[in-house]
Amino acid sequence: MTINLRNDLMELGSEALLALANPGFVKRAQKDVAAGNVPELKQDEDGTVHAIFEDGVHTSISPTDSLRDARCSCAASSMCRHRVTLVLAYQLANTDTSATATANPDIDNSFWTPAQFDDAAIAAGFSVQVIEQARKLAIARPIAKVRNAVISADGISNPGVILPMSHVRFFSRTSLAHARCDCQQGSACAHVVLATWAFRQAQQSQPGVAEVSLEVLLPGQNGETVTAEKLLQTDSAKNTLADIEAYLWSVWRDGSAQALPGLEARHASLQAGVQALGWTWVSTALDDVWHMLEAQAHRSNRFDIQDLSDAIAQLWARLQAARHADTNMNAFLPASQVLGIGQKGEVALDLLRLVSLGAQFWRDDISEGVSLVFADPDTQAVSVLERAWPLAKDAKEASADISSLLQRRLAGLSVKLLAGGQVITRAARRRANACLELGANARQTSVLPLSPKSFDDLVAPLKFSQLGTLRDYLRQRPPANARAIQSGADWHVLELASLNLEHWSWDAARQTLFAAWHGEPENRLHAYLPYQHLTPGAVDAFARALNGEFGELLSLAGPVWLEHGQVCMQPMTVMTAQRAIVLALEAANPQQMSLQQMPLPVSAEQALLRETRYLLNQLLRQGVRHATPSQRTRLDAQARQMADAGYSKSAALLQAIFTEAGDNHNTQSAQGLTKLENLSGLNLLIQELLA
Known part of the structure; x- marks a missing residue:
C-alpha cells in the first residue's frame, strides 16, 4: 500500500x-x-x-x-x-x-513552521463559522506567545502558541486537522486558526527566533501600520493608576502591620475599577499584595515580609512599564500585554493530564489551606490548585501537623491522593493566572500514584537536563513586572544526572537543610529546604534521599531563582531510582545530620546589599511614618556605606526616603508618591544586584 x-x-x-x-x-x-x-x-x-x-x-x-x-x-x-x-x-x-x-534532498526535514498553512488550507480545514469566530477574536488583538520548532539533541520540538486561556500545538506539517488545543473543543477550533495567523506574523517580523510575543492581527492588517490604542489616556485609567500608587504608598507609610479594615475597603474599590478596565495582571498583583497583608495579620506560616516588599515593587514597576509602553511605539511589549487585557474569566478544558510537582500547606488564626502544583506534560505548563477551609474551633488542641488537612476532599478525592499523584480529568477549568478548579463529579477525575518515571514526558521550558541551560533561561526571561502573572511560574524540574553532590548539612540557627551540587566549572545548584512545623517530615525525607536511602537521585522539582549568578531551588518533590517523594507528605522520621552554617555571601558587597534589604523590610513592617530617630540614623549610615561600596544610585534612593522635602507623609502627596518610587526602585535594584 x-x-x-x-x-x-x-x-x-x-x-x-x-x-x-x-x-x-x-x-x-x-x-x-x-x-x-x-x-x-x-x-x-x-x-x-x-x-x-x-x-x-x-x-x-x-x-x-x-x-x-x-x-x-x-x-x-x-x-x-x-x-x-x-x-x-x-x-x-x-x-x-x-x-x-x-531521504529526498528536496525536502527540508530540519525545520518547519505552521506559517506555511495558507488561507486555502484554513478554509479547507475549518468551517466558515469557526473562521469568523477567529476573526472576532483577532479584532481584540490578543497577545500570543509563539514557540517555533527547536532543534536539539532530543530531536525537533513541536511548534505551539500560548493564547489567552488556551494552548495550541501543531503535530503535522501537512494537516491542520491534527493541531491540538487544550480548550474543551480540542481541535478544529478558532484558537487553532488564531495560532496559525500568529505564526505567519512571527515569520514575517522575527523569522527563526525560538520564542516571540506579539499581538495577533487580522490577516489583512499584517504588514500595515496600526495606530496603537492609548489605553492609559482616559480619565478612569489615570485615576485608577493614581489610586493604586496611593494605596501602595499607604502600606509603606503606615506599615504592613497596620489595621486592615481601612485597607480592605480601598482594596475592594481598586479591584472594582481595575476589573472594569480589564487589567487582569494588575488585578492579580493587587490580590497578591492583599493576601500577603492578610497572611501577616492572621499570623500565617506562608507570610514573608520580603515577598510583600517584592510584590509591592513589582506592581509599581508594572504600572510604570505600562505607562512607557502606552506612549512608546517601539516598546518591547505592548501596554495591553503588561496590563493583562484580554486575560479574563476562566475556560473549561478538554481531557487534562497533570503530574504533581509538590504541595505547600499553610495555617493561620482563622483558616488552613493547601496549594497543589501540577505540570501538564502536553503543554509543559504549570497550574496550581488552591483551596482554604475555616479552621476548626478546637484547632488549638489539635495536632500541629497536616494530618487533618491531608484528609480534606477536593473533587471527591483526598488532598493526600492529589498531592502525590498523576491526575487525569475532564472536569477542569483554568483561570487566567493558571489556577485550576476541578468539578465536583468524582467520576470525571482519576488519580494514579507518582512513579520515578512521572517526569519523563516533561521538557523545556519546564524540565531541564543541564544546569547551565536552566540558568540561561532564568537570565533571559523578561522581568517579572512585564511577564504574565502565572501561579507556579517559578517552579521547574532539574535532572541531576550531569551534577555531582558536593555536600549537604543542617543549619540549626536558620532551621534549614541545604545542599550543593556542581556541574560545569563555577556552576552550582544550591538547594534550601527550611523546616516547617506543618510538614516536619519534609526535612527528614530530603536528608534520607541525600543519604542515598532510596537509590540514585534523578531530579528535583520546586521553585527556582538566581542568587549571585547561581541557580537556587527549594525542593518540593524528589525523584529517585526507587520512588517519587513529595516531601510535604512524608511522616516525621528524625535523621542524624551534620551541623554547619549555610555559606555566607561570597563578598562584603553582597552582605551589605542583604543587610540593606533587611533594614527596608523592617521599615515596611513598621511604616515610614513611625520610623524612630535611631532607625533614620541607621539607614543614613547604611546609605553612606552603600555609596562607599560603589552603589551610588542605591545610596541616593535610600537617602531620599527621609529628606525634609519628603517628610510630608500625606497619602496623596507628590512627595509620598516620590517616596514610593524610591523605595520600589531601590528594592528592584537590590534584587538585580543580588541575582
Whole structure:
C-alpha cells in the first residue's frame, strides 16, 4: 500500500498520540502492535484509511479527520485504542516508503513552521463559522506567545502558541486537522486558526527566533501600520493608576502591620475599577499584595515580609512599564500585554493530564489551606490548585501537623491522593493566572500514584537536563513586572544526572537543610529546604534521599531563582531510582545530620546589599511614618556605606526616603508618591544586584 501516502499519519509521533489520545490507549496500542496484533489495512483512492480488527471492529480516518474524528464501530463514545492502533499500524506498514521520502534532498526535514498553512488550507480545514469566530477574536488583538520548532539533541520540538486561556500545538506539517488545543473543543477550533495567523506574523517580523510575543492581527492588517490604542489616556485609567500608587504608598507609610479594615475597603474599590478596565495582571498583583497583608495579620506560616516588599515593587514597576509602553511605539511589549487585557474569566478544558510537582500547606488564626502544583506534560505548563477551609474551633488542641488537612476532599478525592499523584480529568477549568478548579463529579477525575518515571514526558521550558541551560533561561526571561502573572511560574524540574553532590548539612540557627551540587566549572545548584512545623517530615525525607536511602537521585522539582549568578531551588518533590517523594507528605522520621552554617555571601558587597534589604523590610513592617530617630540614623549610615561600596544610585534612593522635602507623609502627596518610587526602585535594584 504505497499510493497516496498519508504523510499526516506518518508524522504523528508518541508525543502527538499522547496529546491527541491518552496514555492508556497509546500504551495499549503500542503493546498490541509490538506483539504483532495489527489490523488489516486498506486505503481508498481519496486517502481514507480503513483498519479491520480480528474482533470485527472497523475503524477509518479520512484525510480531513483528526484522530478524534475518526470513525470506529466499537462501543467507545469518543477516543479509543483502535484509532491509535490504526495510526501505529499504518506507520509500520509504510516505514520503507516514508524513509525513501525523507531521504529526498528536496525536502527540508530540519525545520518547519505552521506559517506555511495558507488561507486555502484554513478554509479547507475549518468551517466558515469557526473562521469568523477567529476573526472576532483577532479584532481584540490578543497577545500570543509563539514557540517555533527547536532543534536539539532530543530531536525537533513541536511548534505551539500560548493564547489567552488556551494552548495550541501543531503535530503535522501537512494537516491542520491534527493541531491540538487544550480548550474543551480540542481541535478544529478558532484558537487553532488564531495560532496559525500568529505564526505567519512571527515569520514575517522575527523569522527563526525560538520564542516571540506579539499581538495577533487580522490577516489583512499584517504588514500595515496600526495606530496603537492609548489605553492609559482616559480619565478612569489615570485615576485608577493614581489610586493604586496611593494605596501602595499607604502600606509603606503606615506599615504592613497596620489595621486592615481601612485597607480592605480601598482594596475592594481598586479591584472594582481595575476589573472594569480589564487589567487582569494588575488585578492579580493587587490580590497578591492583599493576601500577603492578610497572611501577616492572621499570623500565617506562608507570610514573608520580603515577598510583600517584592510584590509591592513589582506592581509599581508594572504600572510604570505600562505607562512607557502606552506612549512608546517601539516598546518591547505592548501596554495591553503588561496590563493583562484580554486575560479574563476562566475556560473549561478538554481531557487534562497533570503530574504533581509538590504541595505547600499553610495555617493561620482563622483558616488552613493547601496549594497543589501540577505540570501538564502536553503543554509543559504549570497550574496550581488552591483551596482554604475555616479552621476548626478546637484547632488549638489539635495536632500541629497536616494530618487533618491531608484528609480534606477536593473533587471527591483526598488532598493526600492529589498531592502525590498523576491526575487525569475532564472536569477542569483554568483561570487566567493558571489556577485550576476541578468539578465536583468524582467520576470525571482519576488519580494514579507518582512513579520515578512521572517526569519523563516533561521538557523545556519546564524540565531541564543541564544546569547551565536552566540558568540561561532564568537570565533571559523578561522581568517579572512585564511577564504574565502565572501561579507556579517559578517552579521547574532539574535532572541531576550531569551534577555531582558536593555536600549537604543542617543549619540549626536558620532551621534549614541545604545542599550543593556542581556541574560545569563555577556552576552550582544550591538547594534550601527550611523546616516547617506543618510538614516536619519534609526535612527528614530530603536528608534520607541525600543519604542515598532510596537509590540514585534523578531530579528535583520546586521553585527556582538566581542568587549571585547561581541557580537556587527549594525542593518540593524528589525523584529517585526507587520512588517519587513529595516531601510535604512524608511522616516525621528524625535523621542524624551534620551541623554547619549555610555559606555566607561570597563578598562584603553582597552582605551589605542583604543587610540593606533587611533594614527596608523592617521599615515596611513598621511604616515610614513611625520610623524612630535611631532607625533614620541607621539607614543614613547604611546609605553612606552603600555609596562607599560603589552603589551610588542605591545610596541616593535610600537617602531620599527621609529628606525634609519628603517628610510630608500625606497619602496623596507628590512627595509620598516620590517616596514610593524610591523605595520600589531601590528594592528592584537590590534584587538585580543580588541575582
